[in-house]
Amino acid sequence: MTNKATRSQAEGLQFLSDYRTAFTTRADGSTWPKNERTWLNAGRYFRGLLRPGSPNTITDIAKKMHTDQERLERFVRESPWEHEHVEAELRERVPEAIQGHEAALIVDGMGIPKTGQDSVGVARQWCGVTGKLDNCQVTVNCTLARPGERQNADQLTWPLGMRLFLSEKWTDDDEADYENQHERERYAQLRKDTAVPADIEHQSKPELALELIEQVVSTEIEHGCVVSDRFFGEARSFRRKLRAISEPYVLEVSPTEFRVVPEDTDLIQPDAHPNRKHAAHPEDVMSETPAEVAEALGDDAWTEITWNEGTKELLSGEFYRTRVREVKRRDTGWVSDETGWLLLKNEQSNDEDGENKELRAWMCWGVDEASLEELVSWAQLRWCVEQFHRDIKQNLGADEYQGRTWKGVHHHLAVVMLAHAFVVRRRLETGANHSDFSSFEDVIGQIVRESAIQGLMEDKGCDRDRAEELAEYMLQSYSPW
Incomplete structure (x- = not known):
């Protein structure tokens, strides 16, 4: 009889298989030699993010998956698969349970503190994690969120896209952006070392957010409006461009x-x-x-x-x-x-x-015809993106990537989004009528427990009862679950 662990592992592989073309072909349909190896490493990286142990660096994932670290590094750093292709698939596969008039697109920035200066996009800029100007990377994220029918904890969030923000110094060749010639040359070398694509131009955070929103709108994902905090809401050009594409919004202002x-x-x-x-x-x-x-x-x-x-x-x-x-x-x-x-x-x-x-x-x-209650629900829904950031950092290692390149950062975040989406799919199985869902952490714990049981049965020859006993002991003793 198929046990829960086998079912969990099969579900994970089945979920990822829906995204296979994103890891084996380019958006234009072409492919590359050894694309099967790319697909194999995608599965390893995906499953490694979901296994217990912190932090989730490539070194840690390689150890957890008993695989070669250099192969995983090449998969993230160099492999020709495109993170935009993964995001496009995520937008095409949004569960119907998360869509609807009550749902909203949420755009927000996510800070990733860094100690060094050499990772792509690092600058002294506002970091929400530390609550001050700090040395960090910042991504602009777009998610779809739907409130719980009864409990706040029953909200559902689906990742749709992430973009790394680059300041003018990281993208421009305008002498006025630099304090001196030495700084200008240093950033030119940094762009080369971190492999920033030559066609990448400076875009403000609201401009990056708008680009992500336009991609969602073109996919016709059902939602009520766009929601954001004051940083985006106070950008008049951002609001004007949303009106130009007839995209309703509930944006916080000063x-x-x-x-x-x-x-x-x-x-x-x-x-x-x-x-x-x-x-x-x-x-x-x-x-x-x-x-x-x-x-x-x-x-x-x-x-x-x-x-x-x-x-x-x-x-x-x-x-x-x-x-x-x-x-x-x-x-x-x-x-x-x-x-x-x-x-x-x-x-x-x-x-x-x-x-x-x-x-x-x-x-x-x-949203002229919306009731006061509907406006309030949308406005208060923005908290979901903060929970999303906590989930992908604390549980999936979104902020643990130690590589320095443009492609590497976006590749890592793309697989993190896939792992998050898989957990959300599992959450949907635990509730009914948009209520009483298991928490994100609880579902992660279930996946980890079932994975541990399967590993003990396969690697140590334990029967089901003994594997469950040992897995419970291991997880309670050595992990947050």
Whole structure:
């Protein structure tokens, strides 16, 4: 009789087999000599990421899989398979259970601290992990997330793409970007040493995010809108380009800097005044920040909304929304064509002086017919990407790659995304009706346990009962599971 361990191993191989063409052919359909070896090492790397033991460097994976380290290094560093092909397959295979009007595309940055200066993309830049400017790599990630029907923990997330951000110094050949000629020559050598493709040009993080979103939109993955934090939400060009491709969004903005007027404000149009080039609001209408809008509200204007159930209590807060138009310049009153819901949330926080209220704000476009509850659900869904980052780092070693090259980083992250997607597939088997799913960590633990049992039965000749006993002891004694 097929036991759980055999089934788990077979499921892993079956899952990966759906992506075989991504590891054995290029996107144009061509292939290369020894592509079968590439496929063999893909399986080893994939399974090694899921096996117990930390960290998940190539050295560790080679030891766990009892395979040659140099072959795995070549698979990641040099093999001609394309990470974009893997991502394209991931977008084509999004489970229906994660799609739907309630789901959202989430874009965010992920910091990977580094001690050295020679890995591709490393720079002194904002690192969310350390919460400060730090020496790190930063990736821009796009995921699809759907909230749990009842519990916050039942959210489902599917990886869709990752791109390494390169600062101007890593991509430009403009002398003004460098402090001196020596620095310019050093970065030129770094680009060569890390094999940055010659056609890679500098793109801002919002531009990278938009590229990933456009790929998702072309795949017609069902979702309600795009969600992001203030870094992306405050980029006016990012919001404008989303509107250009008719992609709805619920993007966080600054409560003290973003400025609006009521949507129904009578505007001064440029064609009515020969010297005017931009539409503007009248001088007798004062633009306001979200904080100023909130300050003028009475207590009865806010609505208490519960959007999900947390591990300890219901997740709820006070919200308010109003129709607005964005103001581009306060001094001239120039306005943009961006209209929609301004969503506000009063957040309770405790400090030394007692309880106070902090404000958060979102600009919501293309979701005119959405209810207040729907807007709140989308806005609060962004936390899923933070959980995604924790899952792929703590459980799958996303931040453990020690190679320095452009291809190596993207290859490693592509297999990490595949391993994450496999765990999500297994999570879907543990619940029903979008509820009561086992946690990501629990499913990882189940996979590890079943893998250990299978290994003991095959390598040590243990029967099933003895293998289960030994596996339980080993995992409790020597691993976080």
